[in-house]
Amino acid sequence: xxxxxxxxxxxxxxxxxxxxxxxxxxxxxxxxxxxxxxxxxxxxxxxxxxxxxxxxxxxxxxxxxxxxxxxxxxxxxxxxxxxxxxxxxxxxxxxxxxxxxxxxxxxxx
Numbered sequence: 001x002x003x004x005x006x007x008x009x010x011x012x013x014x015x016x017x018x019x020x021x022x023x024x025x026x027x028x029x030x031x032x033x034x035x036x037x038x039x040x041x042x043x044x045x046x047x048x049x050x051x052x053x054x055x056x057x058x059x060x061x062x063x064x065x066x067x068x069x070x071x072x073x074x075x076x077x078x079x080x081x082x083x084x085x086x087x088x089x090x091x092x093x094x095x096x097x098x099x100x101x102x103x104x105x106x107x108x109x
Contacts, residue, residue, distance in 0.1 A: 003041055006033040007101070010069075014094040021087040022080030023073045031073040031093070035066050058107050065100045069093050 013027025042063070045054030072093040076086040 003037040006030060006037050010034050010097055014090065014097065017090055021085035021090065023076035023090060028073055028077045031070045035070050038062065038066055055108065061103055061107065062100055065096055065103065069096045
């Protein structure tokens with residue numbers, strides 16, 4: 001449940017950040033919390049047994065994408081503090097966040 005709430009926070013933060021062309025705190029915290037909740041789910045999944053075990057490739061792909069999203073958001077927020085706009089970073093982070101959702105449902109677990 002927490003992972004879905006942080007995803008909503010991430011996407012809401014993305015939509016709120018678009019008009020100002022820099023990452024707002026809601027986007028930054030949404031990305032951070034999405035990463036942390038995903039790591040918690042991966043840890044819980046690695047402790048599962050039998051058919052419920054989550055594959056390493058699935059976790060690896062999602063982790064790499066999310067680390068890039070967090071990096072893009074953090075750089076955009078840092079640029080925003082210097083009053084620089086970073087629309088390209090925002091768009092890239094938003095697209096990759098959506099790609100991560102597609103990967104979650106498309107790749108076999």
